[in-house]
Amino acid sequence: MKEAVFTFFSLFTLLTAAGVVLSRNVIYSAFNLVLCFFGLATLYLLWGATFISMVQILIYAGAIVVLFVFVVMLLNFEKPNERKTRLPIILLSSAGVWTFALILLRVLSKSVGEIPVLETTARASVRTVSKLLFSQYLWPFEVLTVFLLALIVGIFVLARPEGEEVK
Amino acid sequence: MTVLDFIIAGLKAIVILVAVIQVVPVMIYVERKVAALIQDRPGPNRVGPFGLLQPVADALKFLLKEDPIPLYTHRLLYTLAPFLSLIPACLVIAALPIADKAILFGKEITIQISDLDVSLIYVLAIGSLGVYGILFGGWASNNKYSLIGALRSASQMVSYELPLGLAAVGAVMVFGTFSLREMVLQQEGTLLGVLPNWGIFYQPIGFLIFLVASFAETNRLPFDLPESEAELVAGFHTEYGSMKFATFFMAEYMNLATMSGLMTVIYFGGWHLPWVTDAQLLELLGSQNLLCLIQVGTYIFKVSVFMFLYVLIRWTLPRFRFDQLLTLSWGSLIPIGLLNIVVSAILMYVLGGK
Numbered sequence: 001m002k003e004a005v006f007t008f009f010s011l012f013t014l015l016t017a018a019g020v021v022l023s024r025n026v027i028y029s030a031f032n033l034v035l036c037f038f039g040l041a042t043l044y045l046l047w048g049a050t051f052i053s054m055v056q057i058l059i060y061a062g063a064i065v066v067l068f069v070f071v072v073m074l075l076n077f078e079k080p081n082e083r084k085t086r087l088p089i090i091l092l093s094s095a096g097v098w099t100f101a102l103i104l105l106r107v108l109s110k111s112v113g114e115i116p117v118l119e120t121t122a123r124a125s126v127r128t129v130s131k132l133l134f135s136q137y138l139w140p141f142e143v144l145t146v147f148l149l150a151l152i153v154g155i156f157v158l159a160r161p162e163g164e165e166v167k
Numbered sequence: 168m169t170v171l172d173f174i175i176a177g178l179k180a181i182v183i184l185v186a187v188i189q190v191v192p193v194m195i196y197v198e199r200k201v202a203a204l205i206q207d208r209p210g211p212n213r214v215g216p217f218g219l220l221q222p223v224a225d226a227l228k229f230l231l232k233e234d235p236i237p238l239y240t241h242r243l244l245y246t247l248a249p250f251l252s253l254i255p256a257c258l259v260i261a262a263l264p265i266a267d268k269a270i271l272f273g274k275e276i277t278i279q280i281s282d283l284d285v286s287l288i289y290v291l292a293i294g295s296l297g298v299y300g301i302l303f304g305g306w307a308s309n310n311k312y313s314l315i316g317a318l319r320s321a322s323q324m325v326s327y328e329l330p331l332g333l334a335a336v337g338a339v340m341v342f343g344t345f346s347l348r349e350m351v352l353q354q355e356g357t358l359l360g361v362l363p364n365w366g367i368f369y370q371p372i373g374f375l376i377f378l379v380a381s382f383a384e385t386n387r388l389p390f391d392l393p394e395s396e397a398e399l400v401a402g403f404h405t406e407y408g409s410m411k412f413a414t415f416f417m418a419e420y421m422n423l424a425t426m427s428g429l430m431t432v433i434y435f436g437g438w439h440l441p442w443v444t445d446a447q448l449l450e451l452l453g454s455q456n457l458l459c460l461i462q463v464g465t466y467i468f469k470v471s472v473f474m475f476l477y478v479l480i481r482w483t484l485p486r487f488r489f490d491q492l493l494t495l496s497w498g499s500l501i502p503i504g505l506l507n508i509v510v511s512a513i514l515m516y517v518l519g520g521k
Contacts, residue, residue, distance in 0.1 A: 027244070027306060034299065051345075054288040062295030063325055066302065070321045073306050073314065126285060126345055 006046055013039030030069045037061040051126045171274075180261065180280045187260050190424045190474075191417050192222035198478050205482045232409035237308070240406065244307035249407070249414035252300025256421035258293045262286035263428045264348040266438045266462035267445065270455050278459060279348060286347045287335055290429060291328070294384070297422060298324040300415070301386075301393060305403035316402030319489060320386065320393035326496040327383035327390075330376050333504030337373035337511050338366055338433045347429075351437030355444050363441035366434040372507045374434045376500055381426040383492070385419065388481040392489055427473035428466075435469050438462035 016039060019032035037060045044053035133141055196211070196219065203210025211218035236242060266278035283289050298321060305317020342350045350366070358364045367374045383390040394402035404415050431437060440448070440461070449458050487495070 027241075027303070031244070031299075031303065034296075050283060050285050051288070054285050054292045058288060058292035058295060062292055062298075063328065066295075066298055066321050066325055069299075069302050069306075070318060073302070073318060 002046065006043070009039050009042045009046070013043065026072045027069065030065055030072060033068070034061050034065050037065070051129055175274070175276060176280070179276065179278075183265065183278075183280055184257060184260060187421065187424055188257075188417070191420045192226065194420045194423070194474065194478075195222045195225060197475070198481075201475075201478045202482050205479075226413075229410050229413040234409045234411065237406050239309045241307040241309065244303045245406075246411075248300050248304030248307060249411045249418070250300070251303060252297050252418040253414050253421070255293050255296040255300075256418045256425065259290050259425045260421070260428075262289045262347060263425065264351050264432060264437060265428075265466050266459050268455070269459040277348075278463065282346065282348050285345045287339065287345045287350075287433075290347070290425070291332060291335065294422070294425065295324065295328050297418060300418065301403045304407070304415070305393075308403075308406035310406050312399040312401075313403050313405045316393045316395075316399050316405070320403060323383055323386075323390065323392060323492060326493055327380045327500075330496060330500035330504045331380040331384060333501065333508060334370075334373040334377040334380065335433070337370045337504075337507050340508070340511055340515065341366065341369045347432050347437075351432055351439065354436040355439050357442055363436060363439075365436040365441075370434065370507070370511070372503065373511075374430070376504050376507070377430060377434070379500060380496075381430065382477070382480070383496070385422045385426055385477075387419075387423070387477055389484040389487050390492055391486065392492060395486060397486075423474060423477055424470065427470045427477070430473055431466060431469040437469075438466045440465050 013036055016032045016036040020029045020036060023029040023032060037056060041053040041056045041061075044050075044056060199221065200210045200218075211221040214220040214224045236245060261280040262283055264277075264279040264282070268275050268277045270276070301320040302317045305313040305315075305320070308314075338350070339345060342353050344350060344353075354364050354366060356364045358368055362368050382388075386393050392402075394404070396402070399405070404412055407415065439445070445458065445462075448461065449455065452458050452461070
């Protein structure tokens with residue numbers, strides 16, 4: 001029973017993820033992305049990590065993709081872009097893809113057979129997550145928040161019209 | 168889980184969902200009557216006694232009307248959009264604790280579809296998905312008024328989710344749990360011997376923020392800028408007709424019921440009557456099922472009070488301007504919400520516990 005549900009939602013997640021990349025229309029890509037996050041959240045639920053699964057929906061599907069769609073709607077993407085890619089872009093993106101694939105391979109080869117561990121630790125979800133976050137992983141967590149803040153400030157400076165003073 | 172458990176869970180889901188959907192016709196009637204009252208006119212009074220059958224006539228009209236799909240729309244998303252806003256509104260109901268428990272066929276049945284340990288986050292997360300219906304609906308209509316309505320709704324929903332969440336964090340700190348059922352159980356009895364032991368007395372500022380943000384989240388006046396008929400024809404549903412339009416309408420009222428339910432559960436003691444504990448009532452009545460009925464009645468009464476407040480405010484306050492709306496959220500509600508969390512934390516530390 002659980003395996004069947006797991007298989008179904010894994011396939012669902014993979015298919016919608018493929019839909020994100022393959023859709024010609026950007027809006028349909030965004031729609032697929034929402035569905036994909038739903039699939040992921042369901043997988044987390046099956047592992048017993050209710051908190052992570054809900055936060056996945058709240059943050060990614062509920063806020064971030066909404067902003068994606070917001071931006072996409074403001075730009076006019078009615079016609080699909082012409083497929084004229086230059087060599088440097090192909091080289092760069094393929095380098096990125098290969099690096100990511102290597103990392104993924106490494107992670108997957110490490111984690112095969114370790115999934116039952118999640119089952120026990122993720123149970124008392126909120127308490128477990130917050131304890132880990134605010135003790136063992138406090139330092140990386142704080143560094144990440146500062147990093148994100150720096151990004152926001154950077155984008156704000158970049159997006160400001162030329163020559164205008166910051167109020 | 169045995170087969171019986173499955174059947175009970177399924178029946179509970181169906182019964183509660185169908186019961187909550189009845190909010191829609193009642194609200195249509197109440198909304199029209201209260202509007203008439205405030206504007207000093209009789210309101211619907213032709214169909215049935217006191218116009219009580221007006222919602223039935225409305226529903227029939229929606230069902231029998233032609234259901235056109237305008238040319239130049241994106242058919243798939245255009246058709247999907249009303250359901251994208253109705254489905255989250257229905258899903259959210261699963262987490263609301265309506266009453267404690269009833270004993271039927273020798274089994275204890277809690278009057279709540281599912282008692283998740285993170286039900287508060289569940290409600291906020293699924294509730295925030297309703298925006299996709301409006302967004303995609305507005306975009307797929309291929310109409311500039313619809314698109315403007317959709318864009319407004321997106322920025323409005325994202326801006327007001329933050330104060331809503333911050334207000335909820337205050338309540339989570341006081342009760343020490345994310346489970347809505349646990350929260351209600353903790354609000355039994357009295358506070359200092361006089362006041363009912365309700366969340367509003369622990370988090371008054373949190374409640375106010377929650378109330379204001381809930382108006383924006385449900386797109387009700389004074390924050391109904393995604394529709395604002397004076398500027399945008401009808402906003403995101405300009406191109407929708409017949410049952411598709413009615414589906415958007417249903418979603419709005421269901422969201423209203425959920426928000427009212429959330430405020431009842433977090434800040435007004437859920438199913439508890441003030442000053443009386445469940446144990447005392449049980450002794451008086453002598454039957455768990457009778458007690459359960461009273462609890463359901465109490466819950467419905469509290470929710471109705473909030474729904475009535477929504478209607479009253481809709482017909483008495485003018486609409487905000489869009490920049491005022493965003494300034495209200497980012498400029499005052501969010502800072503106050505953050506301050507509320509800090510002050511609550513300090514107070515809880517100084518006073519110990521609650």
